[in-house]
Amino acid sequence: MSDTNAYPTPQRLIFPADEIDHPWLQHAFNAYHLADVGVWKSIAEEERKGRKLACAKGCSNCCRSHTTIPLFPLELLGLYWFVSSKLDNEMRRRLKPQLENHQPGGACPFLLDGVCSVHPMRPLACRHFNVFGATCASGEDAFFTRREDVLTPIRSHQDAALEAMLPFHGITTTAAKRQAMQNGYLPKQAKVLQEIDWAHLAMRL
Numbered sequence: 001m002s003d004t005n006a007y008p009t010p011q012r013l014i015f016p017a018d019e020i021d022h023p024w025l026q027h028a029f030n031a032y033h034l035a036d037v038g039v040w041k042s043i044a045e046e047e048r049k050g051r052k053l054a055c056a057k058g059c060s061n062c063c064r065s066h067t068t069i070p071l072f073p074l075e076l077l078g079l080y081w082f083v084s085s086k087l088d089n090e091m092r093r094r095l096k097p098q099l100e101n102h103q104p105g106g107a108c109p110f111l112l113d114g115v116c117s118v119h120p121m122r123p124l125a126c127r128h129f130n131v132f133g134a135t136c137a138s139g140e141d142a143f144f145t146r147r148e149d150v151l152t153p154i155r156s157h158q159d160a161a162l163e164a165m166l167p168f169h170g171i172t173t174t175a176a177k178r179q180a181m182q183n184g185y186l187p188k189q190a191k192v193l194q195e196i197d198w199a200h201l202a203m204r205l
């Protein structure tokens, strides 16, 4: 679900005009940047031990076999924004029927020709899921078949990414953020990507 780490430092997404029009975007971009840096560090650490990341562009069995990808409210909004306003007409034309026809439990509707069409705004769960060694077989969820090959993200970065989303929910003080993290506020808000009725997004295309 993640591009191969050739060790360039992950860059924060930058869409200045959009961030002015949609201030909530800064929280999504900050969260994704924190997550990406954490994953980047973890992959570098594993590769120093001699492990080889299997994930690469065009490798996408995980996008078909994982059917319960959690999606936080800010991420849902981010996908609406990206698909509605950042994809070119051809991509939108091709994505529309997939969104209209998506059924719960099916492959991710954002997968086009084996490539993630929303890669810059793919959810945290997709960013965090990385596999070493062999690429995943069709239908394989490496988390269950070979947990030892699945990257364990750095917890502090995972938490920081979640915390960066909290201002979107009006949770801004240090104390309130701490309480929200302890109470699992965001996980309680998550939906499952594959169970969302994406036909509503298709209507915008």
Ligand code: SF4
Binding pocket: 001, 002, 054, 055, 056, 059, 060, 061, 062, 063, 129, 130, 131, 134, 135, 136, 142
């Ligand atoms: S190796 Fe597995 S987790 Fe990585 S991109 Fe390929 S199918 Fe997805």
Ligand code: SF4
Binding pocket: 001, 062, 063, 069, 108, 109, 110, 111, 112, 115, 116, 117, 118, 119, 122, 123, 126
């Ligand atoms: S959003 Fe969908 S297509 Fe993109 S990486 Fe995640 S599961 Fe794959």
